[in-house]
Amino acid sequence: MAQALDYKLGPRTFPTGWFVVAESSELDKGPMALRFFGRDLALYRGESGRPVMLDAYCKHMGTHLTASDSAMIVRNGHQIEGDSIRCPYHGWRYSSEGHVDDIPYHDGPCPKSASIRSYPVVDNMGCIMMWFDEQGAEPTYSAPFLKEWDQPQWIHWALDHLGELDVHPQEVLDNMSDMRHLEPTHGQPCLYFENEAKDHIYVQRQGGIMQLYGGVQLYTTTWYTGPGVLLSKQVWGDTLQYEMIANTPVEDGRIKAWHGCLVRGSSDTPSAEDIEIAKQTQAGALEAFATDFQIWRHKQPALQPMALKTDGPFKIGRKWYSQFYSDPDVAKQIQAEVNGCHYIPGVDKPADHNHAIDDGLPI
Ligand code: FES
Ligand SMILES: [Fe+2]
Known part of the structure; x- marks a missing residue:
């Protein structure tokens, strides 16, 4: 299959902008494991109702945050806390900004190096739309709306x-x-x-x-x-x-x-x-x-x-x-x-x- 380089589009592999990644009603059923832009992504809805999109893998031992529906923390309904999510393996908690802010068995400060990328995401016209920029820049315009x-x-x-x-x-x-x-x-x-x-x-x-x-x-x-x-x-x-x-x-x-x-x-x-x-x-x-x-x-x-x-x-x-x-x-x-x-x-x-x-x- 032809790739971005073959079309001589520019230095980036993936385009910058707002993209549909799921239908809102799919996310209502629970966290989703997605793959877009050549990377694995974790999408969930916080208790406030807002969608949150993080890079998929926990820095502790590499667990996918949203690919397990059998872990007890998930089955017991304890994975989502506020707008944060706990990793299903050892329960480290990631904030919606992608920072670890609680480790259940650890008293000291949480390691900053455990942070993962959080993406701008909106619930818009029945779709979950994410902003993607390879360099991590913030949105330069709003998601399209009728x-x-x-x-x-x-x-x-x-x-x-x-x-x-x-x-x-x-x-x-x-x-x-x-x-x-x-x-x-x-x-x-x-x-x-x-x-x-x-x-x-x-x-x-x-x-x-x-x-x-x-x-x-x-x-x-x-x-x-x-x-x-x-x-x-x-x-x-x-x-x-x-x-x-x-x-x-x-x-x-x-x-x-x-x-x-x-x-x-x-x-x-x-x-x-x-x-x-x-x-x-x-x-x-x-x-x-x-x-x-x-x-x-x-x-x-x-x-x-x-x-x-x-x-x-x-x-x-x-x-x-x-x-x-x-x-x-x-x-x-x-x-x-x-x-x-x-x-x-x-x-x-x-x-x-x-x-x-x-x-x-x-x-
Ligand atoms: S792998 Fe995520 S908490 Fe251990
Ligand atoms: Fe056409």
Whole structure:
């Protein structure tokens, strides 16, 4: 599988940003042992309800903090204390910041060298999202959020767990600039197209007749907030929905992906019928997205695409994405270089087709 170095993205192996690592409802069932960014991670919910993410291994003797459900301390419900967690082997207690602050059989100060890394993590739109930066820097922007999530008319997604895929995320991000796959892959010949780069955000505005939705005019504004979370506002007829697609590196060249749709119900107390329609809407959107997924699963890496000028602004998209593999000063230079709107020769712009769906979007 192709890796970050093969794509010449920058000095880092993994991108910097907010990433989905679990569905919130999974974490409600108890601590989780996860693997992302080439490392083992321990995720749990503290007694306050906040999620906590630590590097997985206790410094005492290397025990995974959240991979045991049979240790008595876990079975007795004594592993989580406040927002801290006790190692299941000898009971050393790690704070949510990753410091050992209590050893049950030791009176002196706890060794500072026992500290492990703690990662910024939020419970956001039904997802647990973590901030990852190889150098350990703090978040430079907030995790993406749709205000509709908190409005009663909107029916929340239950995520589709798409599993792991041996593809570098660059191939996934390429979709944003790839106007020419919309007709052959998704059955939607595109009438107009635009990409816009805005620092850590990358937007695609496009529209056309959508075969899968019964031949209606579909308008979409789709944006990545950083390298891992795509949100898309989609409007056709009276229907309005938001789609989320998340990709998170597991190893260099391997991702895990999730998918969901936030659908507007008919009133502030959505009926059983609304909920069923929302489920079907998500299934329909997944059918459209699954075609991309199948292509990624079987394709060769596009390390040097034979890009035509009329393919789409791939070079801009790839340059924008490379900021997440760069140190902050270089990332700023890349942003300055690519910020702005980008078009395709001979293809209409959104303004030519009444693309007026961006009001209220967080972009
Ligand atoms: S290995 Fe964690 S407390 Fe001993
Ligand atoms: Fe696609």
